[in-house]
Amino acid sequence: MATPTMVQHLRTTNDTNGNPRRIYLLMTAEGTVTRAIDEGYGNPPSEYGILVQLPSVNITPAEYRRTLKRWGN
Numbered sequence: 001m002a003t004p005t006m007v008q009h010l011r012t013t014n015d016t017n018g019n020p021r022r023i024y025l026l027m028t029a030e031g032t033v034t035r036a037i038d039e040g041y042g043n044p045p046s047e048y049g050i051l052v053q054l055p056s057v058n059i060t061p062a063e064y065r066r067t068l069k070r071w072g073n
Contacts, residue, residue: 002028004035007044008054012064021064024048025071036071 004026011022022039059067 002032002034004051005029006031006052006054007048009039009044009056010059010064010067011056012059012061015061021061023064023067025067026051027054033071036067038068038072 006027006029008025008027009022010025011020014020020039020041024037024039024044025033026035026037027033
């Protein structure tokens, strides 16, 4: 697997129980997604600080589910 060099924060509305739905999307320099990590209630891991931070993006709940299904950990 290629080493990620960029990270992007994807966010949508909370679920019906009030739980946050946010994802860190890890990508290579070419823009290929390597992994999607559900943030939950945690803070970003410290190793993400060395990666290029792309702007945060708002997504729909359906996009959130599809992203985790395809690239989730």
